[in-house]
Structure formats: structure tokens, C-alpha cells
Amino acid sequence: MSLISILYICCHRVATWAIYASSRDNILHFILELPWQYALGPHISVNLIFCKKISRNIYFNLVAIRQKNFLRLRSKKIIHQDIEQSPLAKTPALLLFFQSEIPYSLRKLSFIMAGLKRAVDGSEERNGKRSKIKESSASKSKSVKSSSSSKKDSKKDSKSSKSDKKPSKKVQKEEFEDDDDFDIDDVSDEDIDALDALSDDEMPDVSEEEEKPKSDKKSDSDDEEQREAPKNPNPNPNNNNSRESHIKQKALQQERKAAKPNADTVARSKKLWEQLRRKSHVPLEQRKKLVKELFEIITNRVRDFVFKHDSVRVIQTALKYGNLEQRKLIAHELKGTYKELAQSRYAKFLVGKLIVHGDDETRDLIIPEFYGHVRRLIRHPEGSWILDDIYRTVATKAQKNRLLREWYGPEFVIFQDEMDTTSDLAKIIEAHPEKRGPIMNYLRELINQLVQKKSTGFTMLHDAMLQYFLCTKPGSNEANEFIELLKGDEEGDLVKNLAFTKSGSRLMCLTLAYSNAKDRKLLLRFFRDTVKAMAGDVYGHQVILAAYEVIDDTKLSAKSFFPELLNQNEPEEARNEELCYQVNDLTARIAVLYPFAGERVKWLLPEADQTVLEEVREVRKETSKKDPAMRRLELVKAASPTLLEFIAARASTLLETTFGCQFLSEVLFEADGDKTAALAAVAEAAKSHTEARDTAHAGRLLKSLVQGGRFNPASKSVEKVEPALNFHDVLYAQIKDEVVDWATGTNPFVIVALAESEGFEKKSELLKTLKKSKKALEQASALVVEKDGKKKPSPTSSGAKLLLSKI
Structure with missing residues (x-):
């Protein structure tokens, strides 16, 4: 049995099954893809036959799929004699007919019933697009065809804006394909015999044509254009069609705009807006006239x-350039619509403009709605x-409380107690335990809804979450479920957003304090x-400090924070440049210096940070085991190498600023490791940078380094660090000539x-040098400064007097 016979039997059984499945309503919703078509392509030719039973007559519409040249012959669709006697022809169905002498020319076949849309044309010129002209049924009469053709013409006119972008060749092909619809009764037996007589020599081979160069295809298309030239006398119809369709499209657009209400008013206002929005090109006087108009x-x-x-931008521009009275006029005119405006895709920006450019009266007009x-x-x-922006930026404390109370249940929406306006959930529950x-x-459900929707960036949500967590008992199911909610966000957006708000950062600090070691690691x-973004944020750095305080695994803390915080993965030059910016920033330096500050951290932290950390330290007593001093020293040891290298490379830059000098003193006193290179760099910078060394902050730093420790005001003594810095020897070697x-x-x-240092070996040499310049010291000791109309000794004179007493 040949391969073609086997294939025919398989397809015959598939078609029989399809007929049985669709025999009830004679409609086959069935698509058959041929997975083996690539292997059998050179041997198979497929004729797609749609059959439909109408008035006891079976009509066959045979679409012979051929190459482009064969399509141009406009071959008639026929009923093959072998199939006419087949039992499959007695029932309307999808039939497969194989003819081995015709080449297989299609790489993707889809077989669908009549009545569905035309299959996608696979030719290269159509780019896989579906024909815009529907196939007419073979059973329709000629009168029906004429009416349908007139409808098609009207549709083409209405869709000219879409068709002008397509090449004319595609349009011609669509019309050509539409002409292929015909009635099977028009086909004679002579036509059938003529087509059956076609030989292999008359039919072009697919494989041969596919091997032809593209130039041959181009020549064929040129020949086709020449034959069809009489139909299109215009040599280049695309340009005219495109221009005409564009003009029609513009006209229709103008008509639609003119039909809208207030079209003239909107058009006039938009012209004024076009002039006003060019801020730098409009003089002040002209702008005032335009705003008035x-x-x-x-x-x-x-x-x-x-x-x-488009028109809401006009109102926004009017708010921007209008005076206060004009802004109030707009705000009062929109009274009663602010809730709808806030929910509008475009008008919400107008509400934001009113809040930004309005006064307290405007604010109190909008928020109550x-x-x-x-x-x-x-x-x-x-x-x-919009609601969260108003809550975060302009709402008063009373307005914030009332908005937040609505998170606690419908009771707080319906029944408003003017005497009780607090939003502190703990106080509300204390007053009404039931x-x-x-x-x-109610609060947990609303929080969970927003978290599931990934709407986790709202300050109001963070405030509500903090109120909920503060009312849970540590270790209870409520507290554990809440921590699981934070951990459940796989992307971590919730936890990251919480770190950058006041309530959210406090919530994260408490969560880290109450969590176990496993949860802390996951968080x-x-x-x-x-x-790095958290370290530079006014609230985000508190989370880093809380992690320093409660996590016993200091290796985990160092691994989690220091590579990014200290730029350890960056090249040396880039790392030092970034650290210069960090240590000179009021907020960003806190996370870097906190482990080095120790118990003297009050000078470094704002009051808000101290309050949060005190709360964390109280919780830490129950949840952490490691000694706080040991935890701090381990963190210092992990950060010291990077910071000492940074000082050795950029000491001169750090000596120029107050923050830089504070950083130098903290790190050089508390760092763990070899400080020789860093101290030498500071001494060299003190000699070479005269402008920097003459500042008060540089003088205090150098004095402390020479003394070898910090001055304790309580004991009025210097607390020297161990091991000793011996900076006096390093500095004297640099400045002994000065x-x-x-x-x-x-x-x-x-x-x-230097003169008072106990371990300074060259003290006698210093005193001899000073003794030789006694006259200069006496002159310096006589210097006075005038302050508030009074003469007082200058710092130079006070220091000179002390030196005179030493010699």
C-alpha cells in the first residue's frame, strides 16, 4: 500500500467522524491542522472543498490552492468525478481530496466549514493578514451578489482611513479573490474535463519556483501590473488615494469635534492654553491678558x-497662572464634584493642582467631600x-484623624462624635473593649485587600497597619498572622514601601524587634x-539602625547592609567618591557612623530616631540574647577596613568639612585594625592644606587626635583609646618646621x-623651638578681638599664653 493511500484512508476516517459528530445540525465547527504536512509536502496536493446542502442539491465549492501564476489563471472550482460518487458526498461535510500530480504548495493548512471567515492568506504580500472582503456563499444568486457588492463599496468608503495605508496591490488582490465566488451550476462538464487534462508540464512545480531568485518574483509582479494597467489609468494611485483619504479623515474629525457640546468654547480656550503653556516665550503683561481672557x-x-x-488642561493652566481669587472661584464652582473628580483619569490632576495652589479655605472645601x-x-x-496625597501633605491633624477612623468600621463613618476624634486605635479599644x-x-480585611492588590505605597495604609500591630499582643495569633502577611509579599514591595514612611518605618523596627531569627533573615x-536609598531617607535609616540593635547574627547584618552601604563591590575610585557624599550628608552618614558612636550616639541621632530606638531596645531585652556591646564591636570590625582605606585615600577632602572631621574622629578612635596609613594621610593633609587646617573643626580634630582620646566634660579629663594612636609623633614629623x-x-x-602629651618623645625639642620664638608668642598673646562692643582675648592669644607658661 502506498503512502498516499494510507494518508487518504486516515483523512477519510477523520472526515467520517466529523460528519457523524455534526450530523445533527449540519454545521461542523472543526479545524484540522496537519502535523505531517512538511514531510509529505512534495507528494501531496490538497483541494479544500466546502459542501453545503441547499434545496436537496449538494453544491461543492472547490478551492484549488496553487501558486500565484495558477491563481492568475482564475481556474474554475469543480467537483471531481471520483468524489461525486463517494459516500461522503451524500452528507454535507468537510472533504479532503488528494491529487498526486499537483504539487503541494501550502506550508500551513487549516480546514474549516463554510460560513466561517476566510482562512488567513499565507502569501508574503499579505503578511499573514486576513482579507477584509468576506467570501460570499456559493449558493447565493446573482442579485444577492450585486447588492452585497454595493454594500462592500460603501464599507470601503467608510473605512478609507484604514485602507489608505495598504498598498494598492493588496487591494487589487482582495478584489481578485472576491471575484472567485461563483455558482457551481455555471461549471460545465467541458470545463471539468479540461482541468482534468492538465498535465505536469502545464502546472508549474513549487520546488522550482521556490528556488527562483527574488528578481523573478519581482518581474512577475511587474508583468501583472502592466496587464492591469488599463484598469488603473493613474500611474501612481497610492499617493492620490492616501491624500484623499487623509483629507476625508480630517474632515470627519472636524465634524465630530464640531458636533460636541461647547465645541467653540473649548477650541477658543485651547488656543489660549497653547500660548500660556509656553512659559518662557510669553511676557508677563501678555500672560495677564491671556489669563483674563x-x-x-x-x-x-x-x-x-x-x-x-484635553480641556481639563486648560483649567489646570488657569489655576497655575490665576490669582488667589480666581483659584477660589474655580474651587467653589466645582464644589460637590470632588469625589468624582478624584476618580477621573484626567480630572484627578486638577484636584492636585487645587490642593497645591489653593489656600486653607480651598483645602477645607475639598477634604470634607x-x-x-x-x-x-x-x-x-x-x-x-489623590486621597493619600491629600492625607499625607495638606490635611490637618483633625482631618487626618477623621479619615483614618473610617478604616475601623462603618460605625465610624455613620456615627461621628465631635467630642471623640482620636485615631489612636488603642485608646478607642480601651474606651470600648467590646x-x-x-x-x-474590619481593619485586617481592608489591609489585606490592599496588600493583595499590590497597593502598598499609601501612607494612610501604613498608619492603619501600625495601629493594628500596636493593638496586637506579642506572640499572639494576630501578631504572627500580621508578620506572615509582611513575609508573604514575594516581591517585597510592601516591606520596602513601609521603610520610607514615618509609621511604616516604626512598624518595621518593631517587627524586626519582635520577630525570631528566621523571620529577621527573611525580612x-x-x-x-x-x-543605600534607605540610608539616605529620613525614615528609612531607622530600619537599618533597628537591625543593628536586634539581630544577633552580626555576619548576617554585615552581609546584608555593608556591601551596598559602603559600596564595597564598586571600584576603589567610585567607592571613595560615593562615600564622600554619604559621610557629608546629614541623614546618610547616620547608618555609617552608628556602630562607631556607641553610647555617645545622641549627638548623631535626631530626637525621633532616639524615641524609636529606645522602644526597640526595650523589646530587645526579651527577644535578643547577645550583649549589645559585643554586637556593636563585631559590626565595627566588619566595617573598619573599608572606612580606613577611604580615609587614607581622601583625608584632605574630609578635613575640609565639619561632617568630614566628625567622621574622621569617630572612625579613627573606634575602628579596629591598622590605622597607620589613615593617620599619616591626615597629618599630611594638615600640612599641605593650609585653608582646611585653619578652620575651627580641623583644629578640634587635630587636637583630639594628638591627645589620643576624647575629652570628658564630667571628669574634665581625656579618655584615651586603646591601643594608643601616637598621632603626636606623626603630626610633629610633618609640621616641625612650621x-x-x-x-x-x-x-x-x-x-x-603636643606640649602636654605624655608619650611625646620630642617634647623637649618642641619646647626649645618655642623658646627661641618667645617674642612672637608674646605678640600673639596680646591679640584681642572685639565682640558686642567689648574686647576679649582671641583664641590665638589664649593659646600663646599657655605656651609661654610651658616654656
Whole structure:
């Protein structure tokens, strides 16, 4: 049995099954893909036959799929004699007919029933697009065809804006394919015999044509254009068709705009907006005239402008350039619509403009319209951001409390107690213990909804989450479920967003304090690639400090924070440059210096940070085991090598600023490791940079380093560090030729510290040098400064007097 016979039997059985499945309604919704078509391609030719039973007559519409040249012959669709006697022909169905002498020319075949849309044309010119002209049924009469053709013409006119972008060749092909629809009764037996007589020589081979170069295809298309030239007398119809369709499209667009209400008013206002928005090109006087004209147009019509994407910009520009009275006029005209405006995709920006450019009266006009709608607005994709922006930026404390109370249940929406306006959930539950269950359930449900929707960046949400966590008992199911909620966010967006708000950072600090070691490790993972941003944030750095305080595994802390915080993975030059910016920033330096500051950390931290950390330290007593001093020393040891290398490379830059000198003193006193290179770099910078060394902060730093420790005001003594720095020897080696200049300059107390140092081996040499310049010291000691009308000794004179007493 040949391969073709086997294939025919398989397809015959598939068709029989399809007929049986569709015999009830004679409609076959069936698509057959041929997975073996590539292997048998050279041997198979497929004729797609759609059959439909109409008035007891079976009509066959045979579409012979051929090459482009064969299509141009416009071959008639026929019924093959072998199939006419087949039992499959008695039932309307999908029939497969194989003819081995015709080449297989299609690489993707889809067989579908009549009545569905035409299959996708696989030719290269159509790019796989479906024909825009539907096939007419073979059973329709000619009169029906004529009416359908007129409808098609009307459709083409209405869709000219789409068809002008397509090449004319495609349009011609679509018309050509449409002409292939015919009635089977028109086919004669002579035509059938003529087509059956076609030989292999007359039919072009697919394989041969595919091997032809592209130039042959191009020549064929050129020949086709030449034959069809009489139909299109215009040599280049594409340009004219495109131009005409574009003109029609513009005309239709103008007609649609003109038909809209207030079309003239909107058009005039948009012209004024076009001039006003060019800020740098409009003189002040001209702008005032334009704004005045614009307000004449929009007054008492603002509501007609605000819900359209183009006209709402006009109102925003009017708010921007209008005076306070004009802004109030717009705000009062929109009264009663702010809830709808906040939920509008475009008008929400207008509400933001009113809040930014308005005064307290405007604010108090807008915010009360959100009362009672917080639950709906906070879940709205547009209104949630406007509500949260208002809550975070301009709302008063009383307004914030009322908005936040609506998170606790519908009771707080319906029944408003003017005397009780607190949003502290703990106080509310303390006053009404019986309400704890409903309030906590309602609040937990609303929080969970926003977390599941990934809407985790709202300050109002963070405040509500903090209130919920503060009302849970540590170790209870509620507290554990809440921590699981934080851990459940696989992307970590919730935890990251919490770190950058006041309530959220406090919540994360408490969560780290109450969590076990495993949960802490998981939470720290979420902060990867966010550490530096957190360190520079006014609230985010508190989370880093809390992690320093409570995590016993200091290797985990160092691994989680220091590579990014200290730029350890960057090249040396880039790392040092970035650290220069960090240590000179008021907030970013806190996370770097906190382990080195120890118990004297109060000078480094703001009051808000101290309050949060005191709360964390109280919780730490129950949840952490390691000694706090040991934990701090281990963190210092991990950070010291990078910072000492940084000082050795950039000591001169650090000596120029107050923050830089504070950084130098903390690290050089507390760092663990070899400090020789860093101390030498500081001494060299003190000699070479005269402007930097003459500043007060540089003088205090050098004096402390020479003394070898910090001065304790309580005991009025210097607390020396171990091991000793011996900076006096390093500094004297650099400045021994300039000692007199230092003693009579702006920082004589550095020389005083050298003269008072106990371990300084060259003290006698220093005193001899000073003794030789006694006259210069006496002159310096006589210097006075006038302050508040009174003459007082200058710092130079005070230092010179002390040196005179030493010699």
C-alpha cells in the first residue's frame, strides 16, 4: 500500500467522524491542522472543498490552492468525478481530496466549514493578514451578489482611513479573490474535463519556483501590473488615494469635534492654553491678558471642561497662572464634584493642582467631600492616590484623624462624635473593649485587600497597619498572622514601601524587634538593592539602625547592609567618591557612623530616631540574647577596613568639612585594625592644606587626635583609646618646621596639646623651638578681638599664653 493511500484512508476516517459528530445540525465547527504536512509536502496536493446542502442539491465549492501564476489563471472550482460518487458526498461535510500530480504548495493548512471567515492568506504580500472582503456563499444568486457588492463599496468608503495605508496591490488582490465566488451550476462538464487534462508540464512545480531568485518574483509582479494597467489609468494611485483619504479623515474629525457640546468654547480656550503653556516665550503683561481672557471663557462653565482629557488642561493652566481669587472661584464652582473628580483619569490632576495652589479655605472645601467615602476611594485605581496625597501633605491633624477612623468600621463613618476624634486605635479599644473584635476584623480585611492588590505605597495604609500591630499582643495569633502577611509579599514591595514612611518605618523596627531569627533573615532579604536609598531617607535609616540593635547574627547584618552601604563591590575610585557624599550628608552618614558612636550616639541621632530606638531596645531585652556591646564591636570590625582605606585615600577632602572631621574622629578612635596609613594621610593633609587646617573643626580634630582620646566634660579629663594612636609623633614629623606658625596662628591649641602629651618623645625639642620664638608668642598673646562692643582675648592669644607658661 502506498503512502498516499494510507494518508487518504486516515483523512477519510477523520472526515467520517466529523460528519457523524455534526450530523445533527449540519454545521461542523472543526479545524484540522496537519502535523505531517512538511514531510509529505512534495507528494501531496490538497483541494479544500466546502459542501453545503441547499434545496436537496449538494453544491461543492472547490478551492484549488496553487501558486500565484495558477491563481492568475482564475481556474474554475469543480467537483471531481471520483468524489461525486463517494459516500461522503451524500452528507454535507468537510472533504479532503488528494491529487498526486499537483504539487503541494501550502506550508500551513487549516480546514474549516463554510460560513466561517476566510482562512488567513499565507502569501508574503499579505503578511499573514486576513482579507477584509468576506467570501460570499456559493449558493447565493446573482442579485444577492450585486447588492452585497454595493454594500462592500460603501464599507470601503467608510473605512478609507484604514485602507489608505495598504498598498494598492493588496487591494487589487482582495478584489481578485472576491471575484472567485461563483455558482457551481455555471461549471460545465467541458470545463471539468479540461482541468482534468492538465498535465505536469502545464502546472508549474513549487520546488522550482521556490528556488527562483527574488528578481523573478519581482518581474512577475511587474508583468501583472502592466496587464492591469488599463484598469488603473493613474500611474501612481497610492499617493492620490492616501491624500484623499487623509483629507476625508480630517474632515470627519472636524465634524465630530464640531458636533460636541461647547465645541467653540473649548477650541477658543485651547488656543489660549497653547500660548500660556509656553512659559518662557510669553511676557508677563501678555500672560495677564491671556489669563483674563481665559477666565472670561471658563467662568460658570468649569464643569464642562474638567472631565475631558484635553480641556481639563486648560483649567489646570488657569489655576497655575490665576490669582488667589480666581483659584477660589474655580474651587467653589466645582464644589460637590470632588469625589468624582478624584476618580477621573484626567480630572484627578486638577484636584492636585487645587490642593497645591489653593489656600486653607480651598483645602477645607475639598477634604470634607471625601468623608464617608474613604473605603471606596482607597481601593480606587485613580482616587486612591489623590486621597493619600491629600492625607499625607495638606490635611490637618483633625482631618487626618477623621479619615483614618473610617478604616475601623462603618460605625465610624455613620456615627461621628465631635467630642471623640482620636485615631489612636488603642485608646478607642480601651474606651470600648467590646468593639475590639469587629474593629480588628474590619481593619485586617481592608489591609489585606490592599496588600493583595499590590497597593502598598499609601501612607494612610501604613498608619492603619501600625495601629493594628500596636493593638496586637506579642506572640499572639494576630501578631504572627500580621508578620506572615509582611513575609508573604514575594516581591517585597510592601516591606520596602513601609521603610520610607514615618509609621511604616516604626512598624518595621518593631517587627524586626519582635520577630525570631528566621523571620529577621527573611525580612532583610527584601531590602536588597534598597539599602543605600534607605540610608539616605529620613525614615528609612531607622530600619537599618533597628537591625543593628536586634539581630544577633552580626555576619548576617554585615552581609546584608555593608556591601551596598559602603559600596564595597564598586571600584576603589567610585567607592571613595560615593562615600564622600554619604559621610557629608546629614541623614546618610547616620547608618555609617552608628556602630562607631556607641553610647555617645545622641549627638548623631535626631530626637525621633532616639524615641524609636529606645522602644526597640526595650523589646530587645526579651527577644535578643547577645550583649549589645559585643554586637556593636563585631559590626565595627566588619566595617573598619573599608572606612580606613577611604580615609587614607581622601583625608584632605574630609578635613575640609565639619561632617568630614566628625567622621574622621569617630572612625579613627573606634575602628579596629591598622590605622597607620589613615593617620599619616591626615597629618599630611594638615600640612599641605593650609585653608582646611585653619578652620575651627580641623583644629578640634587635630587636637583630639594628638591627645589620643576624647575629652570628658564630667571628669574634665581625656579618655584615651586603646591601643594608643601616637598621632603626636606623626603630626610633629610633618609640621616641625612650621611649629611657630601653628603656635601663633588660628589653631595654637594643637601645639598646646603636643606640649602636654605624655608619650611625646620630642617634647623637649618642641619646647626649645618655642623658646627661641618667645617674642612672637608674646605678640600673639596680646591679640584681642572685639565682640558686642567689648574686647576679649582671641583664641590665638589664649593659646600663646599657655605656651609661654610651658616654656
